[in-house]
Structures are given as structure tokens and as C-alpha cells.
Amino acid sequence: MAKGKSLGKTTSGMQPNMAAMLCYLFGFVTGLIFYLTEKENKFVRFHAMQSIIVFGFLCVLQVMLSFIPIFGWGLLPLISLASLVVWIVLMIKAYQGEKIKLPIAGDMAEKNT
Secondary structure (H helix, E strand, O other), X not given: OOOOOOOOOOOOOOOHHHHHHXXXXXXXXHHHHHHHHOOOOHHXXXXXXXXXXXXXXXXXXXXXHHOOOOHHHHHHHHHXXXXXXXXXXXXXXXXXXXXXXXXXXXXXXXXXX
């Protein structure tokens, strides 16, 4: 979605860009909350579903890696850093009213909105 375009109304009455940003605030938890409560706005629903997919996957990956001695434990800091960077970028882009579509997760999110 191009910057400056109208993003429509949301069920909550919140600005769509703010609601989309909040979808990422606490990872898949806020994504799930917004996905279940937002019925009108496709932009917010897309970001909510993308949050559920991306941060749900990263959470499961981190739990799995924590059970793998040495190799898994060595990868955990890298995965955590990557998660932080993705989280910040997604929040900024959502607040700017942009629909940044991550590979795989973005396609899945688009199909489920």
C-alpha cells in the first residue's frame, strides 16, 4: 500500500496505521488480539496475521533451539537479534501505513485476511 493512501476505518475506531503497528507490539499475542477483534480493515488484519505467523514461528524456533546443546544455544542470540530487527522494521513500516510483505509469511497472511 502506498504511503498517504486512505487506510479506511477500523472496528476499534483507532487509526489503521496505529492499530497495524500495535499488532506487532507483543508479537503473536497482540497479532491474535487484533486478528480476532478487527472485522473491517484488511490492512490491520494483514498485519495481525503476519505478526501471528512470524512471531509465532520465531517463538517456537527459539524454544526448540533451547533444547539443542551447543549448536542451538549458539544460534539463540542470532535468532533473538534477527527477531528484534524484524520487529522494529515491521512496527515502523506499519505505522507509516506501508504493507511490507515478508517472504512466505506475507503470502500466508494475505491469503488469510
